[in-house]
Amino acid sequence: MSAQLIDGKALAAEVKAEAAAETEHLKAQGVHPCLAVILVGEDPASQVYVRGKVNDCKACGIESREYRLPADTTQSDLLALVGELAADRAVHGILVQLPLPAQIDEKAVINAIPPEKDVDGFSPVNVGLMQIGEECYLPCTPAGCIRMIQSTGTDISGKHAVVIGRSNIVGKPAALLLLAENATVTVCHSRTKNLKHLCANADILVAAVGREGFVTGDMVKPGAVVIDVGINRGADGKLHGDVNFAEAAEKAAFITPVPGGVGPMTRAMLMKNTTCAAARQNGITL
Numbered sequence: 570m571s572a573q574l575i576d577g578k579a580l581a582a583e584v585k586a587e588a589a590a591e592t593e594h595l596k597a598q599g600v601h602p603c604l605a606v607i608l609v610g611e612d613p614a615s616q617v618y619v620r621g622k623v624n625d626c627k628a629c630g631i632e633s634r635e636y637r638l639p640a641d642t643t644q645s646d647l648l649a650l651v652g653e654l655a656a657d658r659a660v661h662g663i664l665v666q667l668p669l670p671a672q673i674d675e676k677a678v679i680n681a682i683p684p685e686k687d688v689d690g691f692s693p694v695n696v697g698l699m700q701i702g703e704e705c706y707l708p709c710t711p712a713g714c715i716r717m718i719q720s721t722g723t724d725i726s727g728k729h730a731v732v733i734g735r736s737n738i739v740g741k742p743a744a745l746l747l748l749a750e751n752a753t754v755t756v757c758h759s760r761t762k763n764l765k766h767l768c769a770n771a772d773i774l775v776a777a778v779g780r781e782g783f784v785t786g787d788m789v790k791p792g793a794v795v796i797d798v799g800i801n802r803g804a805d806g807k808l809h810g811d812v813n814f815a816e817a818a819e820k821a822a823f824i825t826p827v828p829g830g831v832g833p834m835t836r837a838m839l840m841k842n843t844t845c846a847a848a849r850q851n852g853i854t855l
């Protein structure tokens with residue numbers, strides 16, 4: 570392997586230390602940052618994610634409120650809870666763990682979270698503000714990707730960045746944030762022609778496909794920064810990224826591992842969004 574590893578765990582620890590310091594600063598001014606996390610049903614992966622978020626809050630001194638609702642919760646009951654939390658001045662961030670059971674319209678729930686408490690950055694208002702480069706909450710995974718690229722000392726400006734994937738939660742916002750950093754951005758998806766060729770010309774390659782080992786060594790430009798967002802459960806029962814790590818690491822200058830890469834950074838960025846929400850709602854500068 571010739572690439573340098575971008576250590577997501579170490580970087581996440583740095584980001585969480587920042588969030589912890591911000592929490593102290595807020596507490597000194599009488600504001601106790603608080604994140605409400607709602608989980609509907611018993612999806613095992615979602616349970617793990619929620620447990621992780623609650624633990625991160627603890628580690629940063631942020632108060633967390635956990636709401637576990639049964640899988641047959643109605644949309645109106647969930648909306649009523651979101652409404653209560655929206656009105657509660659002691660709660661600064663509201664996160665509804667996705668996916669939601671089939672009887673609940675995800676869009677309706679996301680739209681019910683007031684933009685100023687939407688620490689996931691998924692609401693249409695935050696998405697629109699991000700699009701026009703105004704103050705907002707950036708979605709945690711793409712924001713984490715940018716921080717990881719910056720941690721390598723790479724100047725994103727003027728680089729050719731290729732994002733594979735165009736989902737609303739990863740691919741599209743990752744492309745927008747790279748554009749905001751003045752990269753020249755190509756977004757690839759399932760209908761893209763010449764995908765291998767496009768990737769092989771990327772100075773920065775972000776893979777958010779959801780297919781184990783999709784990015785092979787021949788798709789990596791020598792010296793590229795490779796960010797692997799994918800989390801795929803392999804036949805071996807372990808987690809694997811979208812990138813064939815062994816092959817890509819021979820060509821890249823910097824690469825993220827899976828696990829221990831984008832995942833921990835995503836969680837850490839949520840803590841930053843929560844302290845930021847508490848500060849903004851109380852007119853405090855961090």
Ligand code: NDP
Binds near residue numbers: 733739799
């Ligand atoms: P989606 O399934 O919503 O999107 C996948 C994207 O990949 C789509 O845009 C799709 O194109 C594209 N795609 C699928 N197959 C191909 C192909 N053969 N060639 C080119 N493009 C293709 O997934 P998400 O964006 O939600 O997640 C992507 C991955 O990231 C998953 O593994 C997920 O688990 C992981 N993830 C990790 C997070 C973390 O914290 N590390 C957070 C969120 C997600 P099209 O639009 O044309 O269908």
